[in-house]
Amino acid sequence: MNFDQAFSIANTAALAGWFALLLLPRWPALVAVLRYGLIGGLSVAYTVLIMLFFFRVEGGGFNSIAEVRALFMSDGGLLAGWIHYLAFDLFIGMRIALEADRLGMGRLLQAPILVATFMFGPIGLLMYFASRAAVWASLFTART
Secondary structure, eight states, rough: OOHHHHHHHHHHHHHHHHHHHHSOOHHHHHHHHHIIIIIIHHHHHHHHHHHHHGGGGGTTTSSSHHHHHHHSHHHHHHHHHHHHHHHHHHHHHHHHHHHHHHHOOOOHHHHHHHHHHHHHHHHHHHHHHHHHHHHHHHHHHHHE
């Protein structure tokens, strides 16, 4: 398998996970498959790529932007970084969805938050924090 194939497989798998999170009921089995199967699998792939490529990149590291740039200049480092995003964004999206369910936030309110988390990570998380604060404020106001 080459890097392009691995990239395509990881993207397709993550996209399927996001569609499942957005569109399907959040059955415990689905949550387990997403958590331990998909996110776990992406994490294993990331770990293998880091072990194979991270220490081989000349000038690579996390101490300067030049070192980080060097990491992403290699296909192995770039694929590892991309899979890192896929796994963490999906993990955060799942946490948002499960917590939003517990707070009683409807799926229509969750959908743009989850799409933003998928596309832009921290922007979706920020949208969720703002929505959660609004829900809590409305609950507090309703009780007083």
